[in-house]
Amino acid sequence: ELKVEQNPLFLSMQEGKNYTIYCNYSTTSDRLYWYRQDPGKSLESLFVLLSNGAVKQEGRLMASLDTKARLSTLHITAAVHDLSATYFCAVDMGWGAQKLVFGQGTRLTINP
């Protein structure tokens, strides 16, 4: 059974600081997704990571995938208040079948 664990689950940080959210998963997969959810809103796709060593960047967010370590990271650079949200990673269980297993989510609060 595939398990996906994120840490931390809650993160409060100051604007301008850097931090990393970790996503560990328990079985082999070569496909991982990051989503953002604002309060009361739906999930918005951030990144699709498809292979070992994949790195994607968008603004102050950068995501990477290490399939050998079964680890993905979401790095936040010089955080700004607008990045406050809940972030989810999701792992594809089987070869692009799109049956996803989600992490618990990381609630990120960025204080001015």
Add this chain to the structure above:
Amino acid sequence: DVKVTQSSRYLVKRTGEKVFLECVQDMDHENMFWYRQDPGLGLRLIYFSYDVKMKEKGDIPEGYSVSREKKERFSLILESASTNQTSMYLCASSLRGQLENKPQHFGDGTRLSIL
């Protein structure tokens, strides 16, 4: 842009009622999914469908069924609602195919309360 529309944002029903949650997507996606979202548990897959009239169980299908009579519409049915089915329900859709590499697109969710 892909639009995934769920019929209700908020719904209140009583224990034992049969409840229908509707989802429609407008981008001709083959795959459709139903999740429930609970605090601290992330999203858990209830059922999904790869094509019309096809359905497969996800991780927590007990107490639920689904219907996909048309490609754009995927319905979640609570056969006899119970209080432990109080949750946020999210519908999603995506293109089929390993090579498409496309994420799932989500609706706004239905917050269902069972009294």
